[in-house]
Amino acid sequence: MNSTIQSVLILTLICIFSAALLSYTYLTFNEKIETSKFGTIKEKIQMFFGNEISLNEIEIPSGLYQDNEGISRIIKVSSRNDRIGYGVIIDYPGYKSIIRMLVGVKDGKIIGIIVLENSETPGLGSEITRESFTDQFKGKSVNFNKNEIDTITGATISSNAVIEGISKYISIFSKKIE
Amino acid sequence: MENLILLFIGTALVNNFVLTKFLGICPFIGVSKQLNVAFGMGLAVIFVMIISSIATWLIYNLVLAPLNIIFLKYVIFILVIAALVQFVEIFLKKFNPNLFNAFGIYLAIITTNCTILALVLMNQLNNYSLIESIVYGLGAGVGFTLALIIMAGIRERLEIADIPKPLRGAPIALIIAGILALAFMGFTGMM
Amino acid sequence: MISKMKNINNENQLFKDFLIGLWKENNVFRILIGMCPTLAITTLAINGIFMGGATLFVLITSGLTISIIRNLIPSKVRMPVFVIIIATYVTVTDYFLAANFPTIHKVLGIFLPLIIVNCLIMARIEAFSSKMPIGRSFFDALGFGIGFTWALVLLGGVREILGFGTFLGYQVMPNSFQPILVMRLPTGAFITLGLLIALMNIIVNYRKKN
Numbered sequence: 001m002n003s004t005i006q007s008v009l010i011l012t013l014i015c016i017f018s019a020a021l022l023s024y025t026y027l028t029f030n031e032k033i034e035t036s037k038f039g040t041i042k043e044k045i046q047m048f049f050g051n052e053i054s055l056n057e058i059e060i061p062s063g064l065y066q067d068n069e070g071i072s073r074i075i076k077v078s079s080r081n082d083r084i085g086y087g088v089i090i091d092y093p094g095y096k097s098i099i100r101m102l103v104g105v106k107d108g109k110i111i112g113i114i115v116l117e118n119s120e121t122p123g124l125g126s127e128i129t130r131e132s133f134t135d136q137f138k139g140k141s142v143n144f145n146k147n148e149i150d151t152i153t154g155a156t157i158s159s160n161a162v163i164e165g166i167s168k169y170i171s172i173f174s175k176k177i178e
Numbered sequence: 179m180e181n182l183i184l185l186f187i188g189t190a191l192v193n194n195f196v197l198t199k200f201l202g203i204c205p206f207i208g209v210s211k212q213l214n215v216a217f218g219m220g221l222a223v224i225f226v227m228i229i230s231s232i233a234t235w236l237i238y239n240l241v242l243a244p245l246n247i248i249f250l251k252y253v254i255f256i257l258v259i260a261a262l263v264q265f266v267e268i269f270l271k272k273f274n275p276n277l278f279n280a281f282g283i284y285l286a287i288i289t290t291n292c293t294i295l296a297l298v299l300m301n302q303l304n305n306y307s308l309i310e311s312i313v314y315g316l317g318a319g320v321g322f323t324l325a326l327i328i329m330a331g332i333r334e335r336l337e338i339a340d341i342p343k344p345l346r347g348a349p350i351a352l353i354i355a356g357i358l359a360l361a362f363m364g365f366t367g368m369m
Numbered sequence: 370m371i372s373k374m375k376n377i378n379n380e381n382q383l384f385k386d387f388l389i390g391l392w393k394e395n396n397v398f399r400i401l402i403g404m405c406p407t408l409a410i411t412t413l414a415i416n417g418i419f420m421g422g423a424t425l426f427v428l429i430t431s432g433l434t435i436s437i438i439r440n441l442i443p444s445k446v447r448m449p450v451f452v453i454i455i456a457t458y459v460t461v462t463d464y465f466l467a468a469n470f471p472t473i474h475k476v477l478g479i480f481l482p483l484i485i486v487n488c489l490i491m492a493r494i495e496a497f498s499s500k501m502p503i504g505r506s507f508f509d510a511l512g513f514g515i516g517f518t519w520a521l522v523l524l525g526g527v528r529e530i531l532g533f534g535t536f537l538g539y540q541v542m543p544n545s546f547q548p549i550l551v552m553r554l555p556t557g558a559f560i561t562l563g564l565l566i567a568l569m570n571i572i573v574n575y576r577k578k579n
Contacts (some may be wrong), residue, residue: 007446010438014450018253018457025461026249029468036471058305076305083305176181198555200409204488207404249464252482253456260452290486292405296479303479344570345563352563359555 038075041102041116045077045087048104048111054078055087061176064169065091068098071169074177077104085111088173092165094118095125095157103170105142113137113166118158125158133159137166142174182313189317192366195293196325197359202293206326207351216330220323224316226266226288227297230259231315234298235308255298260289293322328358383508390493390513395520395569406480406487408558411525414537419473420480421518423462427484428510430458432498436506439499451494452485459485489517527561528552 034042038055046053056076064071073089085106091098097119104111115129127133136149146167151159195201202223209219234255242248267285270278278285288294297318301311332354341350410420431454435442442450463481466474474481484490493513498506526536532552534542551557 003443003445006441007443010441010443011446011449014453018453019250021457022249022253022460025464029464030249032468033464036468056305059303200405200555200558201483203404203408249460252460252463252485253453256452256456256485257449260449290488290491292483292486295486296483299479299482344567344574349563349567349570352559352566356556356559356563359559360551363554363556 041075041087041089044102044114044116045075045104047114048087049077049085049106050079052079053084064172064176069093069165071173072100074173086173086177088170089116090165090169092161092169094120094128094161095155096120099128099158099161099165101162101166103137103166105170105174108142108174110137110140110142110144110166110170113162115162120155120158124152125155127152127155128158128162133162142170182309185310185313186317186320189314190321190324191362194321194325194362194365195296195318196322197355197362199296201296202291202322205287205291206322206329206355207348209326211330211333213327213330213334216326217323220319220326222285222288223291223293223322224319226259226263226285226294227315227319228312229262229266230294230298231301231311232308233258233262235301235306235311238302251299251302256295259294259298263289293318325358325362329355383504386497386505387508387512390509390511390516391519392516395516405483407521407524408555408562409480410477411521411528411558412532412553413529414522414525416476417521417523417525418518419476421514421521423466423477423481424484424487424489424517425511425514426462427455427458428490428493428514429507430461431455431490432494432506432510433503434458435494436498436501436503439501442499447499451491451499455490455494456485489513524558524562524565527565528557532557 034055037057038045042055045055054077056078058074058076060071060074069092070090071088072091073087075087075089076083077085077087085104088103088105090101090103092101093099098117099115099120100117102114102116104113113134115134118126118128120126120128130152133150133152137144140148144167146163149159149163151163189195193199196203196206205219205223209215237254237258238248238251242251242254263285267278270285297315301314304310304314306314329351333351336350336354345353406420406424410416431451434454435451459482462484463474466477466481493509497509501509530536530541531549534540534546534548549557552561
């Protein structure tokens with residue numbers, strides 16, 4: 001057989017083999033990968049950005065996380081392969097615990113926040129998870145003025161922690177990433 | 179602009195591909211015996227890094243992502259790098275045979291140089307724009323060249339030193355690399 | 370009688386193929402190829418097992434695949450064919466680990482896809498799998514894969530014992546032991562590997578003399 005034809009033939013076959021094997025691999029494992037990487041965070045991000053999204057974690061530039069406070073994860077959110085925004089996970093020390101929050105950022109604005117984890121005082125500090133508090137962040141610019149957000153009565157330290165943490169680190173985030 | 183300069187310096191010095199990230203060790207040990215050879219290899223790597231950054235960025239963002247075939251990333255990237263190196267070889271052979279001979283075998287082995295593949299993968303992992311990818315490639319290449327040249331300079335001097343037999347060759351090179359790595363750690367304070 | 374001898378010879382050959390990668394041509398300590406993961410991964414002994422295991426898998430799968438089709442590959446296109454096959458199996462490994470063993474996947478990080486350009490694999494395929502039948506290719510891949518793994522575990526082990534006081538996670542040094550922090554850093558990696566290679570040189574030369 002002509003060597004060139006054989007070369008082309010074998011290359012094509014190998015490419016088909018590779019594409020087939022990899023498609024199968026992708027289809028088999030992708031769901032599981034998304035879940036193990038993002039778990040319940042994906043659902044929460046979907047609350048901000050809608051359901052038709054794909055997530056990609058990006059490496060955090062150094063120096064953004066020190067002594068239990070800072071940006072712990074940056075998740076790029078894309079819809080049909082256009083980047084539409086980010087989910088930024090910020091840790092900040094509260095009254096009794098490190099508060100972990102998810103902030104949805106799009107076009108220089110905060111779409112919303114969700115307090116993911118905290119062990120603040122039940123009934124007082126733990127109220128920071130309430131929508132009445134977190135909804136205040138919706139639509140704020142990434143460089144919002146801390147005074148624009150009201151703290152929760154009886155939970156000043158915890159709510160200030162959320163406000164301070166987000167104010168400080170989202171502005172750093174938007175400077176470094178956007 | 180300030181961002182880009184920081185990116186460049188950070189990659190060339192603080193996050194040096196060879197001494198901090200352990201990439202490109204094979205050529206680092208193998209090619210760093212003579213200064214001019216090291217320099218030539220470094221230049222070749224810088225060049226390939228920049229064009230690979232551009233090519234893979236384009237392919238990833240214009241082809242792979244839109245078509246949702248990101249799982250073909252590794253296969254496509256390595257083929258692109260190999261093809262680019264081939265083209266560069268052919269191009270050089272035809273238009274600048276002197277340069278081609280100077281590079282010699284080094285151009286060919288760049289393909290299996292883990293630095294190039296690592297670089298293009300990191301461009302995409304870090305979500306860099308086209309400009310940032312190019313700067314990152316430049317920084318990585320310069321850092322690699324820097325490490326290579328320093329190593330070559332030291333090893334040229336070592337040629338005339340009396341090294342115990344078991345340590346000759348790779349072992350002493352690695353130990354020096356270790357000390358160099360220690361020195362480069364000093365740069366972290368800069369950031 | 371003759372066929373019995375042939376069988377024994379075959380087994381001997383396979384065993385020899387297996388042994389070569391373990392010591393004589395051990396790629397970390399003797400031939401020095403596939404260096405990047407060697408230094409980066411080996412902060413802990415267990416990482417050596419992960420990386421070695423992944424590399425072993427790719428060695429065997431790509432080696433067998435190429436051995437099966439070895440007579441169909443025209444010499445002109447063998448590089449692209451090899452590369453595509455290796456890259457494919459590395460991608461499979463990547464996805465498999467990311468889905469089922471995310472901790473291992475995270476530990477290996479960027480060095481998992483870099484297995485594609487690990488000269489060890491290309492070298493074994495070029496030198497062996499592309500020319501030998503599947504039986505021998507398998508044992509060759511197995512030997513080199515395990516050889517790579519034990520070398521990584523040794524390097525990782527030394528760095529772990531001196532840098533953390535543990536081996537495979539178990540405390541082996543007395544509580545009074547002050548970990549040698551530099552072992553956890555790139556410097557420690559370079560120097561330890563350099564000294565280990567020197568040690569291997571000494572051992573080989575000693576055996577040669579006797």
